[in-house]
Amino acid sequence: MNISYTELARQMSQQADGRWGLTIPAGWMQGRTTYGGLSAALCYLAIERQFADLPPLRSAQINFIGPAGGAVQISSEILRQGRSVSYIEARMQGEKGLATHGVFCFGASRESKMDQIFTDFPDLPSPDESSSFFRDGFEPSFTQNFEIRLALGGRPVSGSPHSEHFMWVRHRDTNSTDTSALIAVADMPPPAVLPMFTEPAPISSMTWMMNFIQTEPTTENGWWLLRSAAEHAADGYSSQDMTIWNSSGELILTGRQSIAIFY
Structure with missing residues (x-):
């Protein structure tokens, strides 16, 4: 039985050196590394637990630098804390070194x-x-942790002409409702060009930027509508635009991603 996001978050604990640690189970892996949405969510969660009384999260810039699985540790540091805006860095380390680096911007x-x-x-x-x-x-x-419904677009590796797709996604774990759980959902869609593939090929997210529109994002019955639209694909790389709404139609999150494709 796989471990839910809520249970993973509960298991993440602070170590003697001040870092936050946990072991990533196989059910949250994407190939040889931790699913990127989970890595980013745990980085945010470590910051949230480390620093009290932060203003709402406004933006995040994530770099997926190397693979990580099994035991990981997350450290965080305030880069700048102003009267209204704070920038905080998080670093996830795996057995092979730095895996994920994020800078989170909080603003009153x-x-x-x-x-x-x-x-x-x-x-x-x-x-x-x-x-x-x-x-x-x-x-x-990692997709076993979510319910995923295609609203418009093509399915992966189907030779589709579409480079834009819309899907409804929610955690199977109905207790996963906070901002960190939303981050875990937000990276679920595969690259928008994947439906255009005619045969399986490796892909890897490199960078991910998110802007948070609502300070307290919520949705009915756990469902979020996710849009991914490719803008470019050449030389082994693709860039795409991303949007999330809740089930009532409120704009929740916008983002961009840069992806390495081996097709």
Whole structure:
């Protein structure tokens, strides 16, 4: 039986040297490394536990530097703490060295004349009206932790002409509802060009940037609508745009990712 995200978060404990440690189970692996969404989520969780009274998370920049599995340790450090904005670094170390590096930006709210959303919620089938995303044999180990429904686009390695897809995703663990759990969901979609592949080939996320639109993101029944759209693919690399809405249509998160493709 796989360990849920809630249980993994509970198991992460502070060590004598001040770092946070835990062992990543096989069910959260993506090939030979920890699933990137989990790595980023645990980096954020270590910061949240290390530093009290932080303002809301506004943005994060994640670098996936090397593989990590099994025992990992996470350290964090304040880079700058101003009157309204704080930058905090997190570093996940594995047996082979630095695996994930993140810089998280926290910012207090201020009065503003601006209060607008410029990105529309797409008119798409609901989770109940959508079909399973993966075909048999193409599910990485970590995907067993999520329910995934394809609302629009192609399935992985199907020779699809589409470089944009929309999917509904939620944790199977219904207790995973905080911001760190959202980060764990946010990286779930495979690269937007993967449906265009006609045969399996390795892929690897290199960088990931997220902007958090809501200070206390919530959704009904755990479902989030995730959009991934490739903007470029050449020379073994692809860049893509990413968006997340909750089930009520509120814009929750925007992001970008740079990916290495071996196809």
